[in-house]
Amino acid sequence: xxxxxxxxxxxxxxxxxxxxxxxxxxxxxxxxxxxxxxxxxxxxxxxxxxxxxxxxxxxxxxxxxxxxxxxxxxxxxxxxxxxxxxxxxxxxxxxxxxxxxxxxxxxxxxxxxxxxxxxxxxxxxxxxxxxxxxxxxxxxxxxxxxxxxxxxxxxxxxxxxxxxxxxxxxxxxxxxxxxxxxxxxxxxxxxxxxxxxxxxxxxxxxxxxxxxxxxxxxxxxxxxxxxxxxxxxxxxxxxxxxxxxxxxxxxxxxxxxxxxxxxxxxxxxxxxxxxxxxxxxxxxxxxxxxxxxxxxxxxxxxxxxxxxxxxxxxxxxxxxxxxxxxxxxxxxxxxxxxxxxxxxxxxxxxxxxxxxxxxxxxxxxxxxxxxxxxxxxxxxxxxxxxxxxxxxxxxxxxxxxxxxxxxxxxxxxxxxxxxxxxxxxxxxxxxx
Numbered sequence: 001x002x003x004x005x006x007x008x009x010x011x012x013x014x015x016x017x018x019x020x021x022x023x024x025x026x027x028x029x030x031x032x033x034x035x036x037x038x039x040x041x042x043x044x045x046x047x048x049x050x051x052x053x054x055x056x057x058x059x060x061x062x063x064x065x066x067x068x069x070x071x072x073x074x075x076x077x078x079x080x081x082x083x084x085x086x087x088x089x090x091x092x093x094x095x096x097x098x099x100x101x102x103x104x105x106x107x108x109x110x111x112x113x114x115x116x117x118x119x120x121x122x123x124x125x126x127x128x129x130x131x132x133x134x135x136x137x138x139x140x141x142x143x144x145x146x147x148x149x150x151x152x153x154x155x156x157x158x159x160x161x162x163x164x165x166x167x168x169x170x171x172x173x174x175x176x177x178x179x180x181x182x183x184x185x186x187x188x189x190x191x192x193x194x195x196x197x198x199x200x201x202x203x204x205x206x207x208x209x210x211x212x213x214x215x216x217x218x219x220x221x222x223x224x225x226x227x228x229x230x231x232x233x234x235x236x237x238x239x240x241x242x243x244x245x246x247x248x249x250x251x252x253x254x255x256x257x258x259x260x261x262x263x264x265x266x267x268x269x270x271x272x273x274x275x276x277x278x279x280x281x282x283x284x285x286x287x288x289x290x291x292x293x294x295x296x297x298x299x300x301x302x303x304x305x306x307x308x309x310x311x312x313x314x315x316x317x318x319x320x321x322x323x324x325x326x327x328x329x330x331x332x333x334x335x336x337x338x339x340x341x342x343x344x345x346x347x348x349x350x351x352x353x354x355x356x357x358x359x360x361x362x363x364x365x366x367x368x369x370x371x372x373x374x375x376x377x378x379x380x381x382x383x384x385x386x387x388x389x390x391x392x393x394x395x396x397x398x399x400x401x402x403x404x405x406x407x408x409x410x411x412x413x414x415x416x417x418x419x420x421x422x423x424x425x426x427x428x429x430x431x432x
């Protein structure tokens with residue numbers, strides 16, 4: 001019987017530690033290296049198996065800083081994020097352990113909870129608690145790429161200090177010299193520990209709520225940026241169409257001008273790209289508008305452009321999203337080409353719509369790039385902008401990735417043989 005209980009005790013501790021480590025992975029990135037993960041697993045095992053008796057604060061005072069050090073070495077993120085997450089999880093487990101070790105035997109049958117294996121039995125209760133914590137965190141987990149500012153993490157850290165102080169005070173209030181006093185008679189300690197446990201769980205919930213709110217604000221920001229981008233693009237396209245429409249008027253002006261002014265006026269008209277470009281690239285007017293405007297920029301920057309567009313009909317996506325995808329992709333390629341000599345500036349753009357998907361691929365030379373491959377359908381691909389105004393630039397790829405994610409598509413970025421290649425696809429059938 002005792003051997004079986006010891007086996008169950010060890011299995012419960014290890015299983016709870018594994019669940020706790022995976023629960024943490026929803027809120028903070030854990031190092032992929034095996035030694036680091038094993039170290040964190042050991043720290044989680046220490047938490048789950050630690051006895052917290054009221055009147056004996058030694059265990060909690062030693063284990064808390066040890067676990068925080070483990071988290072600092074095995075997790076990624078800012079200092080305040082790692083400290084806050086580590087303190088939240090350690091305090092949550094310690095609050096539960098204090099309730100378990102001091103009050104659980106009061107509700108268990110005396111025949112089931114015996115002195116020789118009482119602690120072994122009580123440790124089994126950490127497993128269902130770890131399972132509930134894991135399931136709730138997984139259900140409410142924010143996106144993997146969520147970020148909170150250091151000031152927000154410091155605020156969460158300060159909020160954690162209060163319930164942690166309650167636990168430390170409760171554990172320290174009951175003096176060891178009062179051994180004749182029954183701890184179960186002090187129900188106020190159990191109430192305080194329960195309040196602290198609920199406070200820690202509430203703060204963990206706050207992290208997920210703040211992360212989701214930030215994601216909504218980021219999507220709203222990208223939508224507004226894309227809307228303004230589209231409006232500016234539409235205005236440029238309208239000007240081009242207006243100039244084409246006014247061609248007849250220009251011809252009348254030419255016929256009425258004297259010979260000496262007619263030549264200069266004709267040369268000025270010939271230099272206007274609105275009269276030399278065709279904007280019927282495909283069957284979608286938004287894509288046509290973007291490509292027409294960007295084509296004039298490409299020619300002005302002396303960038304050789306190869307386009308292969310097969311979009312037979314109007315696409316079912318929002319106009320601002322389409323504008324952002326094509327315009328940002330071309331803007332990034334133009335920005336990269338402008339760092340090269342004119343003879344090396346080249347952009348290849350391919351886009352096709354058919355068989356239920358829209359594909360977009362754009363490539364440009366990147367002689368200084370290292371060979372990499374980044375794939376994503378959920379997390380943001382963070383490539384820093386090379387433009388001097390980093391406050392107002394650098395959102396191109398983030399905005400594209402947000403759109404791809406929203407339409408349940410896929411985006412891949414490769415740098416190979418000194419060529420930068422961006423490929424993405426979006427499903428068509430869901431939106432037709």
